[in-house]
Amino acid sequence: MPADVPVDEQAGLRNDAWLRWYWLWDLSFAVVYVSVGLLVLLRDDDSLPNRLGAAGVLTVMAAGYVFFGRGHIVVPRERGSVQGRFFAAGLVVPQLVAVTFDGDASFALFALCPLMFMSLALREAIIVVVALSLVPPLASLIRDGLDTALGLLGPMMVFTVLLGVTMGTWIHRIVSESQERAELIMKLEESREEVGRLSREAGVAAERARLAAEIHDTLAQGFTSLVTLVQAAESELDRDIEKARGHLTLAARTARENLTEARALVAGLTPTALGTGSLDEAIRRQLERFAEETPVSVSYRADGDSVTLPTVLEVVLLRMVQESLTNVRKHSRATEVTITLQVKETCASMRVTDNGAGFDPDEPADGFGLRGMRNRAAEVGGRLSVRSGSGGTTVELEVPR
Structure with missing residues (x-):
């Protein structure tokens, strides 16, 4: 990922995979909601007010998921937060009411259990799922008597609990691994940015050292020669004008060579002495x-x-x-x-x-x-x-x- 991408965009990119496939959970929730709603409404062995009441409560649950729950889940935050518990309570309470109207509303657990594990900590989610799985037989006990309730307390409840806990644990693990990978990616990006920064600093330091060496080996030495030649010419001015002129000629040549070296240094070329042979x-x-x-x-x-x-x-x-x-x-x-x-x-x-x-x-x-x-x-x-x-x-x- 490019280091110059803003932090908000990087977070969006890290969550892109989760959001890209979250529509499958939306589809699953919609299928369960429609199926359970039709099952409740089309039954003939229950009173119409109870069926309408169960369907209405299921619709309230669906609206809560669409307008509040979904936005809470897709935003990365720690599971078991206050928002997650509030959302879970907003699903559990309507589910309890729907089951008291019609026992078939308990099939909505196939949609609710995954949402519990997406919103709550693992231990909290398991407790809530087990408790929800006990609601249908308890409601049947209240509504239909002990004989019918005992039938529901058998294999069906065990299957529901095992399925819900197994699926939820799997979901929890996948979400945890996804978040760990996202954190790892973020740390790797931070490490890469740090390595890039250190590399740039090392490059700047190396370039400074190279320029210092070049200046010392070319310009500084040339200026040293210039000073020596000018001083020699100055000392010969009153005694031997020809020798002084010779020193000045060498000084001029040295100055020209120094100028050439400076231009080569600026241009990043090889030393001029090597450029001609x-x-x-x-x-x-x-x-x-x-x-x-x-x-x-x-x-x-x-x-x-x-x-x-x-x-x-x-x-x-x-x-x-x-x-x-x-x-x-x-x-x-x-x-x-x-x-x-x-x-x-x-x-x-x-x-x-x-x-x-x-x-x-x-x-x-x-x-x-x-x-x-x-x-x-x-x-x-x-x-x-x-x-x-x-x-x-x-x-x-x-x-x-």
């Missing part, structure tokens, strides 16, 4: 740019065919290289960096090693870099390991193909 070519371009901006010596080796890698893995590996180079530039004070890409049949790995000052990988850090790399690795089922000490740092990422 393979992963191997993208890494080499990153290294060329790094060499132009820093005095650090960089070496790169690729083993295997990186062209066969899926784009999602290429993005993770490229971002790992970018973040590692940024950390080298900002923190390590290294003079040499070695990058190795290995593409195997079942996995691909990227290793970045520097000879810098190192750090404690287990110590909490405020930055997003390593955390972002680990999150990216986890998204593709990969594993990131960091080893660092006074002799330098090695960051290795392995992802399954």
Whole structure:
């Protein structure tokens, strides 16, 4: 059921099956009413006033069912409520009066017994049905004497009681199971709505984390390069104008690349470095740019065919290289960096090693870099390991193909 369906409509849909088939109970009641009414009116061995009185009381009962009882039953509520007891009393009293007029009116129990079980609690309904089944022989005892009453107190009464209780218990069980299923469906709908809400929240959180990682790995790093280049150009303005101009040229190129990355990020595209070539070519371009901006010596080796890698893995590996180079530039004070890409049949790995000052990988850090790399690795089922000490740092990422 759609989650955006209003609550009232959902309740209507849950009760639809019950209402769809309730016309069978209406038909059963109508058949019993007409049959018993004709039986009472067409008898020749009873006085006309008694027959008319019984038929009139049966008609009052039928009107009570149509105008009050039916509306009470089809509206879901707890059986045994005040309304249900009032409705049951409104049927029992006329039935007692009808039987005192004509004993054949007792056949109306075939219609009344199911209604008792639909309106009352099971124990209450059984008591009322048994009591109603005792009415015909008691009325016969009063009207016709002990001999006739004893005949009615035998098999006929037992059959009526057993039939009424068995049918009523069956009806009660079906109605209870229907209500339990309706409650279960409602709980499942609520659970589904909760799961949908949590999924939407998880999706929003994942998208925020993805955007944060993208911004950190592209725009933030680009702006860091811009600041570094502008500061370098500023320091060279009074001493070497050509070198300052070179720094500004690199800054302009970095700004243009950052702008392209921003547009690609907004459009949800792959990194622009991968959009114009393979992963191997993208890494080499990153290294060329790094060499132009820093005095650090960089070496790169690729083993295997990186062209066969899926784009999602290429993005993770490229971002790992970018973040590692940024950390080298900002923190390590290294003079040499070695990058190795290995593409195997079942996995691909990227290793970045520097000879810098190192750090404690287990110590909490405020930055997003390593955390972002680990999150990216986890998204593709990969594993990131960091080893660092006074002799330098090695960051290795392995992802399954």
